[in-house]
Amino acid sequence: xxxxxxxxxxxxxxxxxxxxxxxxxxxxxxxxxxxxxxxxxxxxxxxxxxxxxxxxxxxxxxxxxxxxxxxxxxxxxxxxxxxxxxxxxxxxxxxxxxxxxxxxxxxxxxxxxxxxxxxxxxxxxxxxxxxxxxxxxxxxxxxxxxxxxxxxxxxxxxxxxxxxxxxxxxxxxxxxxxxxxxxxxxxxxxxxxxxxxxxxxxxxxxxxxxxxxxxxxxxxxxxxxxxxxxxxxxxxxxxxxxxxxxxxxxxxxxxxxxxxxxxxxxxxxxxxxxxxxxxxxxxxxxxxxxxxxxxxxxxxxxxxxxxxxxxxxxxxxxxxxxxxxxxxxxxxxxxxxxxxxxxxxxxxxxxxxxxxxxx
Amino acid sequence: xxxxxxxxxxxxxxxxxxxxxxxxxxxxxxxxxxxxxxxxxxxxxxxxxxxxxxxxxxxxxxxxxxxxxxxxxxxxxxxxxxxxxxxxxxxxxxxxxxxxxxxxxxxxxxxxxxxxxxxxxxxxxxxxxxxxxxxxxxxxxxxxxxxxxxxxxxxxxxxxxxxxxxxxxxxxxxxxxxxxxxxxxxxxxxxxxxxx
Numbered sequence: 001x002x003x004x005x006x007x008x009x010x011x012x013x014x015x016x017x018x019x020x021x022x023x024x025x026x027x028x029x030x031x032x033x034x035x036x037x038x039x040x041x042x043x044x045x046x047x048x049x050x051x052x053x054x055x056x057x058x059x060x061x062x063x064x065x066x067x068x069x070x071x072x073x074x075x076x077x078x079x080x081x082x083x084x085x086x087x088x089x090x091x092x093x094x095x096x097x098x099x100x101x102x103x104x105x106x107x108x109x110x111x112x113x114x115x116x117x118x119x120x121x122x123x124x125x126x127x128x129x130x131x132x133x134x135x136x137x138x139x140x141x142x143x144x145x146x147x148x149x150x151x152x153x154x155x156x157x158x159x160x161x162x163x164x165x166x167x168x169x170x171x172x173x174x175x176x177x178x179x180x181x182x183x184x185x186x187x188x189x190x191x192x193x194x195x196x197x198x199x200x201x202x203x204x205x206x207x208x209x210x211x212x213x214x215x216x217x218x219x220x221x222x223x224x225x226x227x228x229x230x231x232x233x234x235x236x237x238x239x240x241x242x243x244x245x246x247x248x249x250x251x252x253x254x255x256x257x258x259x260x261x262x263x264x265x266x267x268x269x270x271x272x273x274x275x276x277x278x279x280x281x282x283x284x285x286x287x288x289x290x291x292x293x294x295x296x297x298x299x300x301x302x303x304x305x306x307x308x309x310x311x312x313x314x315x316x317x318x319x320x321x322x323x324x325x326x327x328x329x330x331x332x333x334x335x336x337x338x339x340x341x342x343x344x345x346x347x348x349x350x351x352x353x354x355x356x357x358x359x
Numbered sequence: 360x361x362x363x364x365x366x367x368x369x370x371x372x373x374x375x376x377x378x379x380x381x382x383x384x385x386x387x388x389x390x391x392x393x394x395x396x397x398x399x400x401x402x403x404x405x406x407x408x409x410x411x412x413x414x415x416x417x418x419x420x421x422x423x424x425x426x427x428x429x430x431x432x433x434x435x436x437x438x439x440x441x442x443x444x445x446x447x448x449x450x451x452x453x454x455x456x457x458x459x460x461x462x463x464x465x466x467x468x469x470x471x472x473x474x475x476x477x478x479x480x481x482x483x484x485x486x487x488x489x490x491x492x493x494x495x496x497x498x499x500x501x502x503x504x505x506x507x508x509x510x511x512x513x514x515x516x517x518x519x520x521x522x523x524x525x526x527x528x529x530x531x532x533x534x535x536x537x538x539x540x541x542x543x544x545x546x547x548x549x550x551x552x553x554x555x
Binding site: 044080083085100104105106107108109110111112113114115116131132141143144145146147148149150151152153154163268273334335 | 370373374375377380382383390391393394396399409457472473475479482483485486487488549552553
């Protein structure tokens with residue numbers, strides 16, 4: 001069958017969901033009642049649509065048909081073919097509240113809980129996109145529960161979920177997020193503090209390689225550390241818009257004879273796993289990188305302009321990998337992939353630089 | 360008020376949830392809107408309580424197995440946290456005086472995500488719950504894990520888009536888990552709708 005899959009649960013009362021067709025039970029049991037679907041055990045229940053293969057990024061939605069006490073009903077996603085594994089967004093009334101459950105190998109975990117009840121005719125939807133699990137209520141992210149990052153389950157099928165028996169859903173639909181019906185507004189998330197979105201790029205590492213200081217390598221790390229002074233310069237910047245870091249030309253870690261607009265220390269402006277030696281000491285400040293280590297610059301508002309990256313290396317025999325990423329906005333730059341720097345490039349507006357040891 | 364905590368995980372009647380907070384099998388816990396990010400199937404979770412009452416918070420923080428993040432996440436991390444964090448297998452040797460609470464929070468979340476994926480991969484194969492730290496601690500080297508555990512670890516690495524071939528099996532989990540958390544650089548975390 002073609003996605004999206006749909007089911008209005010039209011069948012005789014008491015028909016088991018798996019007998020109704022195209023459904024597999026992961027946990028508990030479901031049946032048809034009054035042409036709607038309800039869980040039938042006083043426990044956690046999950047079932048999935050088995051007539052189609054779903055993309056990893058998927059959704060399931062359904063309309064709340066009946067609510068019975070605190071017994072919860074709703075939708076499921078990334079339910080495995082046979083294991084009792086998947087995510088569920090369910091709710092009830094009379095204090096049942098709403099829940100986001102994670103079921104792994106038959107063991108339920110309550111991932112999120114809110115005391116606010118559902119109502120009959122509510123449209124409940126769960127979206128799984130990458131590692132973001134989003135409960136959506138009547139077209140907007142359910143702010144009582146909120147979006148959740150969870151990496152436990154990466155694939156599976158859309159379905160229905162429940163806790164205890166009596167509440168029902170109807171008019172179920174499941175499909176892939178790509179090309180599916182519209183999802184909730186992405187603006188529904190909150191920020192833990194005003195500065196949070198500015199800081200997400202500062203603690204990064206590109207690899208899982210071991211550093212010399214942690215291994216049993218006989219080579220002393222000091223002798224293998226390249227040091228460098230980095231400068232990034234462009235000819236001119238016209239932009240006057242606010243940015244997370246400096247605007248225009250920048251030179252870090254060197255002051256004598258510098259012609260760039262901004263002359264800045266590495267200290268406080270670069271982060272990573274490497275070391276800033278002689279922090280803030282003008283020409284004597286430098287980055288030191290042991291094997292596997294890296295350092296990343298603050299973001300620079302370059303404007304749309306040709307950028308050239310220059311560096312000075314002080315240690316003999318070693319080199320660094322010089323990379324950059326750019327974007328039209330600070331957020332786009334944050335989200336962009338790193339690319340090797342080989343020649344001057346046309347910046348999209350914001351630029352960040354990364355240097356990584358080649359050892 | 361909104362608060363971030365590290366809390367233990369309880370398992371009651373085969374169901375997991377955060378200690379001290381209310382859920383089906385733990386109805387006497389604190390009633391509020393909360394969301395948790397577990398450390399896979401290790402026994403700790405990062406929890407955000409979005410409307411916890413002051414008196415509940417005051418009572419909660421008296422428990423020695425609860426850690427509370429400060430309201431201002433932009434300040435430097437108190438280095439005195441090390442015993443608590445290391446005690447639940449969260450490495451702290453990477454902290455510097457300049458590390459902020461926000462950077463710590465993100466690093467913790469990244470490490471939790473790695474062990475979540477590890478647990479999911481292991482469960483899909485065995486039907487059982489496993490954590491990286493089932494038979495190990497931060498000083499354990501990757502090569503000291505069982506063959507299955509090493510395979511799940513490398514499968515987890517690969518699932519996040521890394522090349523498992525670059526992982527040094529002589530490295531301690533202390534380093535590898537921290538580096539695994541770095542996968543999230545530049546990507547937001549969501550917990551109860553809070554983005555950080």
